[in-house]
Every structure is written in C-alpha cells, then in structure tokens.
Amino acid sequence: MSDLPAINQSVTVDWSSEKAQRRVRRRYGAERRLKWFGLGAIAMALLLLGVLVTSLISVGYTAFVQTHITLPVFIDAAKINPDDPFKGKYRPMVNDAFVNMLSGIDSKADRRLAAKMLSRGASLMLRNSVVDDPAQMGKTVTFTFPMADPIDQLHKGVTPRDVPEDQRRVSDKEIAWYDQLVARGAISKPIAWSLIFSADSRFPELAGLAGAIMGSFYALLVCFLISFPMGIAAAVYLEEFAPKNKWTDIIEVNINNLAAVPSVVFGLLGLAVFLQVFGLPRSAPLVGGLTLSLMTLPTIIIATRASLKAVPPSIREAALGVGASKHQVIMHHVLPLAMPGILTGTIIGLAQALGETAPLLLIGMNAFITSTSGGIVDPATALPTQIFIWADSPERGFVAKTSAAILVLLGFLVTMNAIAIYLRRRFERKW
Amino acid sequence: MKLKAMMLSTVVGLAAVVAAGQADARDRIQIVGSSTVFPYTQAVAEEYGNITGKAAPVVESTGTGGGMKIFCSGVGEKTADVTGASRAMKPSEWELCNKNGVTDITEVLIGYDGLSIAVSRKGTKLDLTKGQIFLALAAEVPVNGKLVANPYKSWKEVDASLPDLKIQVFGPPPTSGTRDAFVELAMHKGCKELDFFKTRKGELDKKAFKKFVKANCSRMRQDGPFIEAGENDNLIVQRLDADPSAFGIFGYSFLFENQDKLAAVMIRGVEPSMETIADGSYGISRPLFLYIKNAHRGVIAGLNEFVTEYVSEEAMGPDGYLSERGLVVLPDETRAQVQDAATDSSGMTRYTN
Numbered sequence: 001m002s003d004l005p006a007i008n009q010s011v012t013v014d015w016s017s018e019k020a021q022r023r024v025r026r027r028y029g030a031e032r033r034l035k036w037f038g039l040g041a042i043a044m045a046l047l048l049l050g051v052l053v054t055s056l057i058s059v060g061y062t063a064f065v066q067t068h069i070t071l072p073v074f075i076d077a078a079k080i081n082p083d084d085p086f087k088g089k090y091r092p093m094v095n096d097a098f099v100n101m102l103s104g105i106d107s108k109a110d111r112r113l114a115a116k117m118l119s120r121g122a123s124l125m126l127r128n129s130v131v132d133d134p135a136q137m138g139k140t141v142t143f144t145f146p147m148a149d150p151i152d153q154l155h156k157g158v159t160p161r162d163v164p165e166d167q168r169r170v171s172d173k174e175i176a177w178y179d180q181l182v183a184r185g186a187i188s189k190p191i192a193w194s195l196i197f198s199a200d201s202r203f204p205e206l207a208g209l210a211g212a213i214m215g216s217f218y219a220l221l222v223c224f225l226i227s228f229p230m231g232i233a234a235a236v237y238l239e240e241f242a243p244k245n246k247w248t249d250i251i252e253v254n255i256n257n258l259a260a261v262p263s264v265v266f267g268l269l270g271l272a273v274f275l276q277v278f279g280l281p282r283s284a285p286l287v288g289g290l291t292l293s294l295m296t297l298p299t300i301i302i303a304t305r306a307s308l309k310a311v312p313p314s315i316r317e318a319a320l321g322v323g324a325s326k327h328q329v330i331m332h333h334v335l336p337l338a339m340p341g342i343l344t345g346t347i348i349g350l351a352q353a354l355g356e357t358a359p360l361l362l363i364g365m366n367a368f369i370t371s372t373s374g375g376i377v378d379p380a381t382a383l384p385t386q387i388f389i390w391a392d393s394p395e396r397g398f399v400a401k402t403s404a405a406i407l408v409l410l411g412f413l414v415t416m417n418a419i420a421i422y423l424r425r426r427f428e429r430k431w
Numbered sequence: 432m433k434l435k436a437m438m439l440s441t442v443v444g445l446a447a448v449v450a451a452g453q454a455d456a457r458d459r460i461q462i463v464g465s466s467t468v469f470p471y472t473q474a475v476a477e478e479y480g481n482i483t484g485k486a487a488p489v490v491e492s493t494g495t496g497g498g499m500k501i502f503c504s505g506v507g508e509k510t511a512d513v514t515g516a517s518r519a520m521k522p523s524e525w526e527l528c529n530k531n532g533v534t535d536i537t538e539v540l541i542g543y544d545g546l547s548i549a550v551s552r553k554g555t556k557l558d559l560t561k562g563q564i565f566l567a568l569a570a571e572v573p574v575n576g577k578l579v580a581n582p583y584k585s586w587k588e589v590d591a592s593l594p595d596l597k598i599q600v601f602g603p604p605p606t607s608g609t610r611d612a613f614v615e616l617a618m619h620k621g622c623k624e625l626d627f628f629k630t631r632k633g634e635l636d637k638k639a640f641k642k643f644v645k646a647n648c649s650r651m652r653q654d655g656p657f658i659e660a661g662e663n664d665n666l667i668v669q670r671l672d673a674d675p676s677a678f679g680i681f682g683y684s685f686l687f688e689n690q691d692k693l694a695a696v697m698i699r700g701v702e703p704s705m706e707t708i709a710d711g712s713y714g715i716s717r718p719l720f721l722y723i724k725n726a727h728r729g730v731i732a733g734l735n736e737f738v739t740e741y742v743s744e745e746a747m748g749p750d751g752y753l754s755e756r757g758l759v760v761l762p763d764e765t766r767a768q769v770q771d772a773a774t775d776s777s778g779m780t781r782y783t784n
Contacts (some may be wrong), residue, residue, distance in 0.1 A: 112750070120752075124481050159691065167552060168691040199639060202756075211461040279509055282461065283489055367491040368473045370480050379459065391665055392492075394688040394757070399665065419671065426683045 204397025222289025303345020
C-alpha cells in the first residue's frame with residue numbers, strides 16, 4: 001500500500017512501455033472475446049432453431065401434399081333413396097368404380113384388399129356431392145378422391161418398396177395395382193388443402209387442422225376479451241391511483257409471481273373451479289380461454305404498467321395544468337400514448353397462450369372431434385393439443401402430419417410476433 | 432373516441448361470451464377412458480357421425496383410471512356417458528360409481544389387445560419366456576433363494592441361451608393402462624414361473640400367495656435397463672429405430688402399423704398376430720372394455736345408436752373396421768353374447784353376484 005502515490009502527486013506513466021501496451025492489448029482482447037461470446041451465443045441459438053425447423057420440414061413436408069386418384073364414378077340412381085339422397089349405398093358404388101379400373105383381381109378377398117387402397121372418406125365425398133346436387137344421379141361423374149394412408153405413404157416414398165413383403169404395410173398385390181394406376185395417369189399429388197380446411201379424422205389422409213384452428217381462435221378470443229380489459233384496468237389502478245404502501249407491494253410481488261407459475265397449475269385450477277364448481281362443459285374453448293386468461297393476465301398487467309410508466313410525467317403535468325381531471329388525463333392522454341406498448345404486450349401474451357398445452361389437456365381440450373367447433377361452448381381442440389393427439393396416433397401418416405401441424409403453429413406464432421414488432425415500430429414514440 | 436369504441440366493443444364481446452356460456456344443452460355423446468381403447472372408439476365415433484349425419488361424439492383419451500373417475504362422478508348431462516378401459520373395472524371404482532349414483536352400467540367386452548415387445552428390424556430377435564422377462568425387468572429378483580436388487584445387466588446373464596446383449600427396454604409409465612396390463616400379464620405370470628415363487632406357492636394359502644406375488648413382482652427396476660418412455664408410443668418406435676439393441680413395450684396396434692421398422696419378440700416361440708392373440712396362444716394379451724351409463728340411454732341423443740354401431744358386425748366383426756386398426760376380435764359366440772348384452776343394456780354383474 002505504501003508505494004501508492006499520494007493523491008495530489010502527479011504520476012508520469014509511460015504509455016508506450018511494454019507493460020502498458022500489454023495492458024491495452026489485454027483490454028482489447030477482453031472486448032473482442034465478449035463480442036465473440038455474444039456472437040457465438042446468437043449463432044448457437046440460430047443453429048438450434050435451424051435444426052428444429054429443418055427436422056420439422058424434412059419430416060413434415062410430405063403432409064402438405066396428398067395422393068389423389070381421378071376416378072369416374074357411375075352414380076346409380078337405383079342405389080340411392082330418391083326421397084333422401086343422404087341414404088344410399090355409396091361405398092359399393094365407389095368401390096366398384098375403383099376396382100373396375102384395376103386388372104388382375106380374381107377373388108372376393110382381392111376386391112376387398114383393393115377397395116382398402118381408396119380412402120374411406122371417398123364414399124362420403126360422393127354422398128355429399130349427390131346431396132348437394134341430386135341432378136348427378138344416373139350420370140357418370142369424375143371425382144378426385146384421396147388414397148388411403150398406406151398408398152399415400154408408398155407414393156411419397158416413405159414406405160420402401162424394395163424390402164420383403166412382410167416388412168411393409170402394403171402387399172405386393174397392392175403395389176402392382178398401384179403401379180397400374182400410376183401407368184394410367186390416374187394418380188396425382190396436389191396440395192393437401194384438407195390439412196387446413198378439414199376437421200380431425202382417424203384417417204391421416206382426411207385429418208386436418210380446421211377444428212383445432214377454430215378452437216384456438218375461440219379460446220384466444222375469450223382469453224383476450226377477459227384479460228385485456230382486466231389487465232389494463234388493474235395496471236391503471238396500480239400505476240395511477242394506488243398509494244405506495246405495503247399492500248400494493250404485496251400485490252405487485254404476487255402479480256410477478258403469478259407470471260411465473262407453471263401453466264399446469266392453472267389447468268388444475270380450471271378443472272377444479274370452472275368445470276367442477278361452475279359446471280361449465282368439458283372440452284369447451286370457453287373454459288380453455290378462461291384458463292389461458294389467468295396466464296395472460298399478469299403478462300398484460302406487467303406490460304401495461306411498463307408502458308404507462310414510460311409516458312413522461314410532463315404529459316400528465318401539462319394536462320393537469322390546463323385543468324384536466326385525473327380521469328381525463330388517463331383516458332385522453334396517458335392511455336392512448338401507452339397503447340402501442342400495451343398492444344405489443346397483449347399480442348406476446350396471446351402468442352404464449354396459443355402455444356400452451358398443459359392446461360388444455362386437463363380441461364379436456366385434447367378430445368377427438370370430427371367437426372369444426374361452432375362456438376365457444378362447442379367442444380374443440382386447440383393447435384398444440386391437436387399436435388399432442390396426432391403425435392400419439394399409430395398410423396404412419398400422422399408422423400408427417402404432426403410435423404406439419406407444428407409448422408402451422410409456428411407460422412401463427414411468427415405472424416403474431418411480427419404484428420407485435422410492427423405495431424411497436426409503427427406507433428412507438430421517443431420522448 | 433377510438434379508445435371508447437374499443438372499450439365498448441370489449442364490453443359487448445364480454446357480454447356475448449357470458450350469454451353464450453349460459454346455453455349448454457348437450458347434443459354430443461361424451462366419451463372418456465383408456466388410451467388403448469381410444470383409437471377404436473375414435474373409429475366408431477367418426478363412422479357414427481358419417482352414417483347418421485349427427486354431431487360425432489367427443490372422445491377424450493384420459494387413461495383407464497382417469498376415465499373411471501370422470502365416468503363415476505355422477506349421473507347427468509355434465510358427466511361422461513361412456514368410458515373405455517384396458518382392464519376390468521376395479522371393485523373400488525365400482526364402489527365410487529355406486530356412491531355417486533351410477534349404478535346401472537353395461538359392461539361390453541369389445542375385443543383383445545396384445546402387448547408386444549418389439550425391436551428394430553436391424554436388431555436381434557429374441558424368444559423369451561415370461562420368467563426371463565421378469566428376471567430382466569423386475570426391481571428385485573430371487574438369487575440363491577433370496578430376493579435381491581436385480582443384478583442382471585445383459586440378457587446372457589438372465590439365461591445362458593440368450594445373446595450377450597445389454598438389457599435396454601423402453602416401457603410405459605405407471606399412469607398407463609398398458610403398464611398395469613404388462614405388470615399383470617407378463618411380470619406376475621413371469622414370477623410364478625420361477626422356482627423361488629413356486630415353492631412359496633406350496634407354503635402359503637391361495638390368498639396369501641396372491642398378496643405375496645403382488646408385493647414382490649409388481650415393481651419394475653429403476654436402475655437403468657428399464658426406461659419409462661412416457662405415453663407417446665411413436666417416440667418409442669423412433670428410439671427403437673435409432674438403437675437396434677433396445678426393446679420397447681407397447682400395444683399390438685403400434686407393432687401392426689410399424690411392421691416395416693419393428694419386429695416382435697416371441698413369447699415361448701409364439702409371435703404376436705391377430706390369430707395368436709385371439710386364440711390365446713400368444714401369452715401377453717388383455718381384454719378391452721367399454722362401460723356405458725344406462726341412465727343416459729334415451730336421455731343423451733344418439734347414445735343407443737352409438738352403442739349399436741360399436742357392437743355391429745361392421746365394427747367389431749372379423750372383417751370390421753376395428754380389426755383394421757389392430758383390435759383382436761372376439762370369437763363368434765362371445766361376440767354374439769356381447770352384442771345382445773350391449774343393445775339390451777344389461778346391467779353389470781361383475782360385482783353384484
């Protein structure tokens with residue numbers, strides 16, 4: 001300690017000395033390292049994201065197209081109930097049309113095997129078409145029907161054809177018939193719009209996300225309608241009216257705490273309160289939305305408080321100075337100025353809610369539902385729970401469908417986050 | 432003004448939500464229960480919806496135990512109408528049902544499901560006895576007349592006739608009905624094949640022996656070779672595909688759908704197939720049940736029609752669409768009985784006489 005110079009003593013430092021230069025080099029080195037660590041971290045994050053997306057795309061891309069067959073069907077009026085075209089022997093009609101396209105079918109068993117190559121949805125599509133337009137009766141109409149999943153997988157090259165027969169899901173006979181169809185040009189592979197516009201099904205070739213998308217939409221709508229006004233009201237009170245004392249401190253700690261509670265806890269709460277005490281229906285987006293709003297609420301409160309705080313006091317003081325009441329200050333000046341930040345926080349909160357699975361599993365939004373939800377109390381699934389169901393299905397086609405559904409969900413998340421960033425950029429004010 | 436409009440629309444929306452929440456007459460059948468029965472019920476639900484044009488039932492996979500809890504929680508529109516089970520209803524569940532007023536239940540045996548132990552096609556196919564399965568996977572096994580922590584690390588150590596291959600088996604977690612069935616059908620039966628337990632059988636009376644088996648043969652080992660893989664069977668398939676030395680336990684339908692990737696382990700020389708499971712020669716198979724709340728018949732629209740569709744020949748018959756999904760169908764005579772009982776809504780007799 002004694003060799004330290006006294007404070008008022010000036011010390012001459014030799015900046016060009018070896019020692020000083022080493023020090024400078026070391027400081028620059030540390031700076032460079034910090035920069036590289038940061039860059040490395042970003043590269044690592046991007047790499048992991050890249051691996052995730054690549055693996056999803058490499059598995060899921062096949063689900064965006066679907067193997068179809070172009071099939072002329074003679075609609076035999078004798079097989080349809082003329083009073084109620086809904087009732088008719090549509091399956092034999094389709095199967096006959098399909099089997100007649102093939103050669104080398106000798107036995108009844110062969111006919112049955114061949115008929116299974118066509119999706120079971122084909123006869124329903126035929127029925128719906130006849131119900132919509134009864135004038136088709138007695139004519140030959142050309143349809144495009146999806147092929148059954150094993151053939152779909154074969155056409156997409158997922159099922160290998162050069163392995164022994166007992167090691168694959170399709171038999172040699174089916175492959176031979178399939179080759180006949182390909183040779184005739186009857187097989188096509190258009191974009192699978194059913195992935196977005198159909199409801200769930202046990203057949204991968206028919207299953208789609210429409211039910212889940214509507215379910216997620218209704219749940220988010222409920223979640224938004226509850227958490228947005230409540231979040232803003234709570235934040236306005238805490239920020240503008242509440243006295244700073246022990247109680248508001250406790251409330252603040254609890255709100256921050258709530259934001260960190262694992263979502264499965266909210267699911268259990270939803271099960272106990274909304275289903276068992278209030279007796280709301282199981283699997284309904286209403287309950288899903290209520291449960292999710294519990295999670296979104298703290299996010300919105302925190303974001304709103306931050307945006308309210310960011311409005312400079314001079315605005316408030318100026319408004320008060322020209323005689324505005326507190327209500328006028330808040331409603332006319334502070335809140336509109338804070339709105340971009342509030343909206344950004346809300347959208348990010350909703351995006352989180354969109355990806356949430358655990359609470360929905362507990363309130364039954366992971367059910368198998370073959371129709372699109374028509375409202376907030378109609379049973380529905382949500383996107384993440386639909387992924388959960390498909391991931392657990394044995395049929396091969398659902399492996400690709402699962403990845404495709406994840407990509408669709410990621411698409412929605414990216415869109416929502418992009419909107420949040422756009423809003424922030426567009427309306428943000430610098431003071 | 433803009434802000435006011437926004438607030439107003441929010442309030443209106445909120446009111447609409449609340450109003451809509453009030454109306455809740457149920458027009459759909461509600462089904463819960465086992466994840467093993469789930470795919471079959473799914474198939475019937477979709478078919479029912481397509482044939483009748485009515486709203487298809489809502490089918491939820493909650494596991495057998497979870498399903499029983501919901502099913503037995505009472506009678507009325509808010510409770511489930513049907514539950515699937517990969518084992519028979521337990522006495523405790525029957526009591527719970529009775530306590531909550533669910534006394535008139537029809538039990539329907541819909542078919543059988545085989546449990547398969549599978550390995551990647553690239554791996555070594557084994558032929559095991561249940562005793563060997565028990566020795567490889569139990570937490571405690573008999574060595575020199577005493578139960579000790581399972582010392583076996585490779586199949587060769589279990590039995591000299593087996594290959595020198597690390598024991599590595601992926602299986603379902605304890606919450607799963609598949610796990611219950613595996614413990615009962617493979618582990619309990621397996622330990623009864625061993626001399627250690629056979630001598631006990633001579634010493635103890637029947638009830639005490641049953642208790643002894645349950646206490647000592649139910650625990651799976653926790654030291655690594657048995658790996659709980661979660662309820663997602665597709666993940667097990669992927670892991671087996673990636674690691675040819677690993678084995679996996681799951682329902683036969685998964686093996687059936689993944690024949691190109693997986694091969695079955697034989698049990699005493701018998702490979703699982705529709706035929707061997709139905710005639711009982713393949714040793715690890717279990718019955719699948721459906722429980723129907725009779726108080727809801729005629730109240731919930733379409734429940735009777737749904738049950739009729741479920742037990743129809745087109746569904747559970749030998750060429751029905753359930754067998755296409757991997758269900759092992761009942762023999763003709765049993766099936767006819769089941770079909771009659773289901774459509775007549777006969778009460779459950781398992782615990783009443």
